[in-house]
Amino acid sequence: MHKNPIAAIATPGGAGGVGIVRVSGPDLIGLAKTFLGSEPKPRFAHYLVLKDAHQEQIDQVLLLYFKAPASFTGEDVLELHCHGGARVTQLVLNRVMELGAPEGIVLAGPGEFSLRAYLNGKIDLVQAEAIADLINAQTDAAIRGANLSLQGRFSDQINELIDQITQLRILVESTLDFPEEEIEFIEAANAQQRLEKIMNDLEQIIQTSRQGKILRDGIRLALVGSPNVGKSSLLNALVGEERAIVTPIAGTTRDRIIENISIDGIPVHVIDTAGIRESNDVVEQIGVAQTWDEIARADIVLLIHDVTQAPEANFVDIEKAVRERVHPGAHILDVMNKLDLLEGQKEGHTKIGLGVKQIFISAKTGEGISRLQETILRFAGWEGNAGGGIYTARSRHLRAIGLAKDHLQKAMMHGFGGNRALELFAEELHCAQNCLGEITGKLLPDDLLGKIFSEFCIGK
Ligand SMILES: Nc1nc2c(ncn2[C@@H]2O[C@H](COP(=O)(O)OP(=O)(O)OP(=O)(O)O)[C@@H](O)[C@H]2O)c(=O)[nH]1
Ligand SMILES: [Mg+2]
Structure with missing residues (x-):
């Protein structure tokens, strides 16, 4: 799907000790060889003198090669560490673009490295967002919260909930084919208690995510x-x-x-x-x-x-x-x-x-x-972070969780209210599951994906 290699300066503009130009693509061995004159060794700091098209020295550079899939993006990744001047890094990037031209290299858009990491299954969407949160965090507490999300604390809870809903769906949907047995079946399987537990767990997540949004925003x-x-x-x-x-x-x-x-x-x-x-x-x-x-x-x-x-x-x-x-x-x-x-x-x-x-x-x-x-x-609405367990969250997450809650409430009504309608019960569970799936990105419309990653910085 993503054939073209992408490149960008990964370090902030301005002067610093080191600047990094990052490249990601399906196969970068050829490009690495062009720089080194020999096979790159994965995860090894190769020293080279980078020259321009007129053989004039641009900078002394360290080149690192990460072989797919063991890289941030899941593709081949090259990092060129040069001196961290705004102009020097720009010249290094220009040279990368020249040498990568035969392979169709293009400049990376905002968040495109993270997007590829997400599309290649290296991280889920919550984790990708947590990286942006970590970069933008202004307090130590916000950093801790972003790290928890990045480690998957939030995603794990969402996935656990999705699992519970899936099991309940399987149960209900299998019952649909045997209407005469439906009542005993549902009761024997504790369906109502199971749905109540799901709703309680969701409520916990809502509480924590509200706190997490304050921590982030x-x-x-x-x-x-x-x-x-x-x-x-x-x-x-x-x-x-x-x-x-x-x-x-x-x-x-x-x-x-x-x-x-x-x-x-x-x-x-x-x-x-x-x-x-x-x-x-x-x-x-x-x-x-x-x-x-x-x-x-x-x-x-x-x-x-x-x-x-x-x-x-x-x-x-x-x-x-x-x-x-x-x-x-x-x-x-x-x-x-x-x-x-x-x-x-x-x-x-x-x-x-x-x-x-x-x-x-x-x-x-x-x-x-x-x-x-x-x-x-x-x-x-901040209630304190005594145990330090608050992970960062966003409005996008809160919206999705809120919708999931609405669907679960409807499911409860159709399953155990006055007029039992098991098809609708199953359907509402399905909708709740989809809402939760949007959070981690298991189910996501493409336009939303573009919107989320466009808010990232270039080079990330
Ligand atoms: N005694 C005392 N004086 C104060 C206090 N707060 C502000 N002042 C004085 O009130 C005056 C106005 O203070 P500012 O902070 O400039 O007020 P402001 O609301 O920003 O005013 P504008 O920018 O003109 O709208 C200054 O002379 C301050 O020293 C306070 O708590 N105690
Ligand atoms: Mg004033």
Whole structure:
């Protein structure tokens, strides 16, 4: 199916000690011989001086040959390790393309090496995605989670569930041919208990995957409020560094500022925004428009107030507008800032805002910040990773698991509800099985495959 060899620079652009050009193809012995002048030895670091078409030296290179199927992609793989300059690696790649031309070598698309590994059965889809997650992970906890997925922890659970469903299907489908015995048959085989167990196991997987998605995607946290309430000060307090400009002038922040931090191992993308107010300043207007965009994208909106100030006249309107703008499932938290200026009168402070939860903090002294951090994680649905067993998961997985759950519920109804309909029972089991099969890629429409791998980086 994949005849043409592919090649790409596998290391990131820029200067580094070593750069790697990677090639994968069904048979690369010929190409390796062109470089070496002799047979390549698998898994051996061959030294060579790589020259261009005019016999001018490009670089000293180590060439590694991985013989199919014992390679990442399952095909023959060549790696050329050269010096890690952006131009040098490009020249090495150019030379690989020239020498590989007779064999029809082409530049690899994003994720194409992983795609071949998947198509050749070296890894399943969850594992391929876990590689991308590992590369993109920003916290140690996210790395541990990606490694668990890569080791197959998630896939094993899905496959185990598919097995259980398959066995139940076999049982039910064999019964379909003997309608007169169907009831005794089903009861004798504990079909209902078996389906209940499957649904319980699925529920466990749903819980863990929800956590795994938070671990992978992190939390998008928008800091929103009127000018001067201390949004930028809070960003700085959360990051632990002076990232955003803070002044007593209302309207200081105009461009949104995004900082990636970790709270207890969870990646949190904190966005400081322009304070919401009517303004004649064009730049500020654009900033405020961006604020509304960020509100729509956030998982959690921190609606920040200055405790020393009475709420503004249009305040309730703003809160309502925020509530209308956030996506379903997002949370809004009222944060009362500048607590240090209140000197212990916080209990007597009149409540403002529609939010159910108010947290008092001082961005200046740091008071209340750790409680705010805990609350952010709790609102995002993070339950902690005490045993360290949370594997990374994606929305794609959660969607598929959710659909499988719907089908199992229908199966339960058709099998053991008022009107028993065993054909439909079997059919729903089949559908549930297909949904789960999409997760590991056992059953997958081709267009979805292209979409998944196009999000990978080149050279992976
Ligand atoms: N005492 C005290 N002052 C604070 C606190 N947080 C912020 N401030 C002060 O409030 C003023 C405004 O702070 P910023 O962080 O710039 O406020 P902002 O919400 O980002 O303002 P804009 O960018 O203009 O929308 C500055 O003078 C800060 O020093 C706090 O917790 N306590
Ligand atoms: Mg600001």
